[in-house]
Amino acid sequence: MRLRPLLRTLRAGDSRGRLVALRSSRRALGVAVTGAALRVGLLEELLQPANAAELAERRGWADRHLVEAALHSFAAHGLLEERGGRWRTSVRGRRILNDEFIRALYEAFSTYHTELYRELDRELTSGGQRHDIEVDGELIARLSRSLDQFVFAELDRVVAGRPPRRLLDVGCGAAAHLLHLLRTVPGAKAVGVETDHAAAALARAAVAGQRLNDRAEIVEAEVTAFLDQRPQETFDLILVANVVYYVPLPDRVALLRSLAERLESGGQLVIVSTAKTNDSFSRHFDLLLRAQAGHLELPDFNVLCEQLTDVGLAPQVPRRIAPGEPLTAVVAHHK
Numbered sequence: 001m002r003l004r005p006l007l008r009t010l011r012a013g014d015s016r017g018r019l020v021a022l023r024s025s026r027r028a029l030g031v032a033v034t035g036a037a038l039r040v041g042l043l044e045e046l047l048q049p050a051n052a053a054e055l056a057e058r059r060g061w062a063d064r065h066l067v068e069a070a071l072h073s074f075a076a077h078g079l080l081e082e083r084g085g086r087w088r089t090s091v092r093g094r095r096i097l098n099d100e101f102i103r104a105l106y107e108a109f110s111t112y113h114t115e116l117y118r119e120l121d122r123e124l125t126s127g128g129q130r131h132d133i134e135v136d137g138e139l140i141a142r143l144s145r146s147l148d149q150f151v152f153a154e155l156d157r158v159v160a161g162r163p164p165r166r167l168l169d170v171g172c173g174a175a176a177h178l179l180h181l182l183r184t185v186p187g188a189k190a191v192g193v194e195t196d197h198a199a200a201a202l203a204r205a206a207v208a209g210q211r212l213n214d215r216a217e218i219v220e221a222e223v224t225a226f227l228d229q230r231p232q233e234t235f236d237l238i239l240v241a242n243v244v245y246y247v248p249l250p251d252r253v254a255l256l257r258s259l260a261e262r263l264e265s266g267g268q269l270v271i272v273s274t275a276k277t278n279d280s281f282s283r284h285f286d287l288l289l290r291a292q293a294g295h296l297e298l299p300d301f302n303v304l305c306e307q308l309t310d311v312g313l314a315p316q317v318p319r320r321i322a323p324g325e326p327l328t329a330v331v332a333h334h335k
Helices: 003-011 015-039 052-059 064-076 091-097 100-109 112-118 120-126 137-161 176-184 197-209 223-229 249-260 280-290 301-310
Strands: 080-083 086-089 166-170 189-194 216-220 235-241 263-274 313-315 327-334
Touching: 015 064, 015 091, 015 100, 052 064, 064 080, 086 091, 091 100, 100 112, 100 137, 112 120, 112 280, 137 176, 137 197, 137 235, 137 263, 137 327, 166 176, 176 189, 176 197, 176 216, 176 235, 189 197, 189 223, 197 216, 223 249, 249 263, 249 301, 263 280, 301 313, 301 327
Parallel strands: 166 189, 166 235, 189 216, 235 263
Antiparallel strands: 080 086, 263 327, 313 327
């Protein structure tokens, strides 16, 4: 029986550890294969069936034998199927294509999230020199959208007691949070500040698509530069969602002070971020940030609350807002 050699293999060492390692290796391979299929555009390309020669010609791939082997590998992982010598994207492959969150997960964890560990010796030797934010900014933005519903729910809770009249979204990305707030609070007006050109363009398009140009303005700038240019502008709600960890720890107090100075009396500053905890993903994310050029890091919310107090705000007790995840929010009021 084939079961006996398997049992002997497992029992030759740490049987449970070997079984876990085998299963983990297969899952890791599945993530890598799926991420590769997405990155090379194969799943989208084969929505229109083609044989290997046609596919190679379409994509400009020179090695026909390598193309054939890749197709069979992707098919073995359930991403493609072959009928009569022609290849097409499978039902599973189409489901991945049609869910932006699933796509982003496979792409992110087959690239920069795991590449960090393949290059860790170099990072430890040279010091943090990664540039994932610049290289994979669009992918990082797509991945962060998976947290939107949790942020929306927290914002709904915050504005229920004190609907804002004018709000500022720092690092607004594609303006999902800003637009949610405008839909939730009719009559409110908003400014979204974003440094990334592509994200700012998406935000402007989103605002125009919702016909909210009269209520929302998107400014492409660093938030400190924006505040310097408009010294008299104030807000009664300021949102900093999934941004604070891009500000080096020594610079955070200055940023928080500049924001606190622009809050109206009774105004609220809302910070949402993955917190620095002993959760495995939190520790991984913190390592990934520290490996970036500029030595970024996740916030310790105890320290963050002390910093908020130092700049004259009154922080509430931080709240975990995603079940089982270290995604955390703190609301600080202007005293």
